[in-house]
Amino acid sequence: MTALTVVIVEDDERFRAAFSAMVAQAPDMLLAGTAADLPQGLQLLQGVRPDVLLVDLGLPSGSGIELIRFAHDHLPQTDVMVVTVFGDEPHVMASLEAGATGYLLKDSRAEDLVEQIRALRAGGSPISPVIARQLLLRLAPEPQPTAADDALLSPQERQVLTLSAKGFNFEEIARMLNVSRHTVMTYVKRSYRKLQVHSKTEAIYEARKLGLVRD
Structure with a gap:
């Protein structure tokens, strides 16, 4: 079986190292590269066509949403998973509209990240429970007055x-x-x-x- 190639764009060195270690230790995954900011991420994606992109939104030189759009427009085979601290509706909706198919908060169980990547690549859409509830409430019909x-x-x-x-x-x-x-x-x-x-x-x-x- 061909290993899943993963690119990580994360400005926080601790998270970047932790995510990289998890991917590197997974027998069915290959860490194809990491980047710490938006320009590095764009440059990396122009040379690598990963199966999965893990991307933070709050990058020091721009928004990770630009990377999501780039992947959606130029790398149709790449699945995008947002891993961020931002759980508010504007960030969630902007990410999904740009092309993300997974959205995890950084307070999610770190050890579950590899399984979430596998689920994403298998056609699923891993989403933190609090985000899923927020989306369901947004789509719920407005109560009709009696x-x-x-x-x-x-x-x-x-x-x-x-x-x-x-x-x-x-x-x-x-x-x-x-x-x-x-x-x-x-x-x-x-x-x-x-x-x-x-x-x-x-x-x-x-x-x-x-x-x-x-x-």
Whole structure:
């Protein structure tokens, strides 16, 4: 069986050494090269056509997403696995949209990395559980308000909360609705009481959960 060739682009020397050692010790893998920054990574990929690219996102000279795009555009046979500390939605979605097929956080079990590489090459998409949950929540349908939920807040109260969720302050909302600030505050206080909350942030959160407010 031909060994899987792996390239690692990671700026942190400790992680780069640890990942390199794991790959080098795997009997079915061959470490084809390592790089510490974006230019080195691009240069390496122009000379090596690895089966798997392990790439960090926070490189000192640019984003690893550029390497993901390069691999996607020029190395269609290469599978890309992100290994990073960034677990927020913008980084995850940008990586997947660029062409990554695996996404692991650096708090994942290090000893599982080799198995994750094998799974990636076998057609799987290894993703840290916290990232998978985030993606599932993003794709979940928005809750539909029931008749009881609709009746919980008046149309005016829902309108004020909707505008608040969009970032408008109470003075701006009063002008937009052509009412006094006192009237707006009355709607706000009623909303707080009905939703059993004590702040605008809590009110918006609860209203979103009930499907009463959408951005």
